[in-house]
Amino acid sequence: MSVWDDVIDQPTVVTTLDRAVRDQTAMTHGWLLTGPPGSGRSTAARAFAAALECPRHGCGECHECRTALDGSHADVEIVATAGLSIPVRQARELALLAQARPSVGAWRVIVVEDVDRLTERAADALLKALEEPVSRTVWVLCAPSLEDVIITIRSRSRHVRLRTPSAEAVAQLLTRRNGIDPQLALDSARAAQSHVGLALRLARDEGARERRRETLRFAGGIHNLGEAMTAAATLASIAGDETSAASGERDAAERTRLMEQLGADPAARTQPPHIRSQVAALEKEQKTRATRFGRDVVDRALVDLLSLYRDALMVRSGAPVDLVNADLGDQVRDVAQSHSAEQLLNAMDAIGVARERIEAAVPPLLALESMTISLQVKGVRV
Template sequence: MSVWDDVVGQDHVVEVLRGAAGDEAAMTHAWLVTGPPGSGRSNAARAFAAALQCPAAGCGRCQACTTTVAGTHADVSVVATEKVTFSIDEVRDLIGVAQRAPSQGRWRVMVLEDADRMTERTSNVLLKAIEEPPPRTVWVLCAPSPQDVVVTIRSRCRGVALRVPPVGAVADLLVRRDGIDRDVAVVAARAAQSHIGMARRLARDPEARARRSRVLELVGSVRGVGDAVLAAAELVETATAEAKAATEDRDAAERTALLRTLGVEDGGTLPPTSRAQVRQLEEDQKRRATRTQRDMLDRALVDLLSLYRDVLVLQLGAGVEAVNAAHGDLVRRLAEECPAEQTLRRMDAVGEARTRLEGNVAPLLAVEAMAVALRPQA
C-alpha cells in the first residue's frame, strides 16, 4: 500500500515526486503539476503532499499519510474552486495560511487545484508568495498545461507533466478501488478516454451512461437546421438539469446551515443585517452552477469529438481501437453519409463551440451554431 497507488500510468512523475519528497536537496518551494483533464493531477498533488509529510516518502500507512489523504492534516491545505474563477480574497486568505510555520508536519503544503482559473490580477497577488515563501512552505499548483498559468508564476515553479493514462491502467484502478466488473470498467475507461473521474462515474452510474448515449444519438438525428436547433436545446437543457441536480441539495444545505448560524429559524424573517451574507452565498452558488453547467456541456462536446474521431478512423481505415465501440452502427452510418473532409469540419465545429463556451458565449447560441454545422452537407 502506498499513497502513489491511485496515481495510475504516471511512473515517470511518481519517480520525480517521490525522489523529491525523500531528499530535501532535490526539493524546491514551488511545483506545477500539469496534465490533461482526468489524468490525475489532483491525485498526484495530494499524494505528493502526503509524501512530503511522511518519513518514508509516502508509505500510505502512517498518520501523516492517512490524515493528508483524508484531508485532515493540519499542515496541508487543498484549495479548489467550484466557481468560474478564484477571487482575490480567496487567494489572499490562502497566502495568509502559507505564512505560518508547520505545526505538526515536516512542511506547510499548499495545494492549489484549478490554478488555471486565476485571472492575471489574482495571479499577481499570488506571485510574491511563491517568489519568497517561508523556509518550510511548499506550493503545489495544478493546471491542464503550463500555458494556462501566467508566465511569471510558471517560471518560478518546477514542472511535472502527466500524460493520459492507458485504458487498461484506469480499468485496473476501477476494479481494484471500486470493485467494478472488469468488462464494465474497460468500457467505461475507453468511453471516458482515460479520464479517471469520468470513467468512475460511467462505471458506477447507469443513468450517466444513458445520458452519454443520448448525446451521441442526437448527432444522428440532425438532418437540417430545425433538427439542429432542437438538438442544441436538448443538449443545453440536459446540461442545465444535470448541473441543478448536482448542486441543488448542497445549495439547500448551505443555506440552512447559514441561517442556523445567523440564528434564523426555517421560515423565519431574515434580519436586514444578515441579508448581505445570504446574498453573497446565493451569488457564490450561482457561480458554482454556471461552472457546473459549462463543465457538463464541455464533457458532452468531448464525447461528440470522440464520436467523430471514430468516424474518421473508419473513413481513413486506420487500425486503431474505437472509443465508442458500443455505437458501431451510428459510426458506420456517419462514415457513409459524408467524406472525411466533412468529418474534419464537424470536429472543427465542436472545437469552436468549446472555445466559445470558454469565452463566456451564451451556451445555447454556441451549441446551436455547432449543431447547424453538424448537419449533412449536400
C-alpha cells in the same frame, strides 16, 4: 499500500516527486503539475502532500497520509476552485497562510488545483509569496498546461508534466479501488477518454451513461434546420438537468449549515439584515459555481460528440486504432458511411469552435445552435 497507488500510469512523475520527498537536495518550494483533464493532477498533488507529511514518506496507512489525502490535515491546504476564478482575496489569504510554520507536520503544503483560474490581481498576490519562499512551506500548483499559467509563476516553480493514462490503467484502478466490473470499467474508461473521475461516474451511474448515449444520437442524425434547433435545445436541456441534479442537494445542505452556524430559524418568514446578507452572498457563490459547472457539462457533452465523429473518421480511413466508442460500433459505422472524410473533419471543426465560444462566455445555447446547423447531413457519400 502507498499514497502513489492511485497515481496511475505516471512512473516518471511518481519517481520525481518521491525522490523530492526522500532527498532534500531534490526538493524545492514551488511545484507546477500540468496535464490534460483526467490525467490525475489533483491526485498526484494530494499524494505528494501526504508523502511530505508522512514519517515513512507515503505509506498510505498512517493518520498523516489519510488526513492529507482527504484534505483534513492541519498543515495541508487544498484549494479546489468552485467558481469561475480564484479571487484576489483568497490568494492573499493563501499568501498569509504560507508565512506560518507547520503546526503538527513536517511541512505546510498549499495545493492549488486550478492555478490557471487565478485572476490577474490574484496571480500577482500569489507571485509575491512564491518570490519570497518560506522555509518548510511548499506550493503545489496544478493546471492543464504551461501556457495556462502566467510566465512569472511558471519561472518560479519546478514543472512536472502528467500524461493521459491508458484506458486499461484507468479500468484496472476502477476495478481494484471501486469494485467495478472489469468490462464495464473498460467501456467507461474508453468513453471517458481515460478521465478517471468521469469514468467512475459513467461506471456507477446508468443515468449518466444514458445522457451520454442521448448526446451521441445527434451525430449524423441532423438533416434540416428544425432538427438542428431541436438538437441544440436538447443538448442544453441535458446539461441543465445534470447541473441541477449535481447542485440541488449540495446547495440546500450549504444553506442549512449556514443558517445553523448563524443560529437562525430557517422557517422564519423574515431574517435579520446580517443573515440576509450572508445568505445572499452564499447564493451568489452557488450561482457562480453552477455557471461554471454548467459550462463544464456542456463541454463534456461536446467532447463526447467529438469522439464519435473521430471514431467515424478512423473507421472511414481504415486506421488501426482503438475506438473511443467501441460499444457503439453500429452507430460509428453509420456515421462513417453517411459522411465523407471532409464532412467528418468539418463536423469536428464545428464542435471545436463551439467549445471555444462557450469558453469565451458565449451563451451555450447560441453556440450549440450554430454548431448543430453546421452538423446537418448534406448528403450520403460512400
